[in-house]
Amino acid sequence: GATGQVRVHRPAKARAHVRATGSDVKAGDRALSAGTVLGPPQIALLAAIGRGTVRVRPRPRVVVMSTGSELVQPDEQLSYGQIYDSNSFALTAAARDAGAIAYRVGAVADDADTLRTTIEDQLVRADLMVTTGGVSVGAYDVVKEALSHVGDEDEAGGGVEFRKLAMQPGKPQGFGTVGPDHIPLLALPGNPVSSYVSFELFVRPVIRALMGLDDVRRPTARATLAADGPLGSPKGRRQFLRGRYLDGEVTPVGGAGSHLIAALAQADALIVIPEDTESVEPGAEVEVVLLG
Structure with a gap:
């Protein structure tokens, strides 16, 4: 092999460049507390201490659905009496902002059977459902009609209840559970500002609670x-x-x-x-x- 000389210009201090056992985390120390959100550094720590698996609360899956035969998707042509559907986009973005995995369902027409079928189809990927529109007292309040009979009348404690709350905007609200697994559903009013304010006050805290967080409300x-x-x-x-x-x-x-x-x-x-x-x-x- 090769031979040569090494000239050392300064002495090496004792224990220099030696990592002491337990200098990062000691045996018996709490590495992560319950409720910690797992980002890249936290996952690195779990791997570094040899934990291949850990019990977590997954991000909740939220299905957002707007209702109304007058709603048209952006980029499509508006006809007389129609408006663009903004609620489903706003609330899907708001659900993601709160930490959820969010699925947007385009506007569902004002037909109780169609809406009931759509909700039942979506239950397979939902931990929480949010609808907007059709919850007040007009002739076309199809959400109220559809949800009065959806899914789980056979199960004790199921169904959705509609109320008028002492607030503005956002007076008409619905809450309950749907389907055999009792998926929680929040039925918000259809006016865009009403639906967004209602989301901030009622839906966001639910999402944060499902994630196991303590600070569920906005400051x-x-x-x-x-x-x-x-x-x-x-x-x-x-x-x-x-x-x-x-x-x-x-x-x-x-x-x-x-x-x-x-x-x-x-x-x-x-x-x-x-x-x-x-x-x-x-x-x-x-x-x-x-x-x-």
């Missing part, structure tokens, strides 16, 4: 209202107005209308006006739900 803050005039609110209903929050101040954007998507797209907070408050003056302190 809230107190903020000074920066508005041109007083904000009115219907008596007996908790109102959620859209706003922009910055440095302890919140500025309303758009009006209270449940169709104002452009204003919603500019908002990063919800301004909460309590049930017993009918007017809030500029400069008053209000509660805000931070969406960002």
Whole structure:
């Protein structure tokens, strides 16, 4: 073999470049706590300590379905009396943002049998179902009609219940379970802002709870209202107005209308006006739900 000489210019310190047993994690130490989200570093740690498998809560699978014969998919041609379906896209994105695996079902026509069949077909890939539209008191409230008889009347405790909540937007809501496995279903109103606000208040916490997280709700803050005039609110209903929050101040954007998507797209907070408050003056302190 080859021969040669090595000249060493400084002494090697004792134990230099030696990794001591237990310098990273000692036997008996808690490596990861229950509820930890497993990202790349956490998976590396599990592998490094020799754990090939670990018990986890999987990300919930959420099926999002919009209803309404008036709904048309984006890029298609609108006819008179039709609108583009924005809810299914918004809520699928919101479910992913909350941490779920989300499946979007395009708009289902206002036919109870079709809707019932579609829901039953989707149950195989759902840990949670979310519908929008068809839950108020009109002639075409097909979700209410379809879900009154879907799937699991034979099973004790099944079915979906519809209520009017003391809030604006988002008064009509439905909740229950469907199918033989009692998959939870939340039936949200169809107006775009109503459906999104309802998702933030009701669906997102469910998704986060299914993931085993402690912080299931959006953070809230107190903020000074920066508005041109007083904000009115219907008596007996908790109102959620859209706003922009910055440095302890919140500025309303758009009006209270449940169709104002452009204003919603500019908002990063919800301004909460309590049930017993009918007017809030500029400069008053209000509660805000931070969406960002």
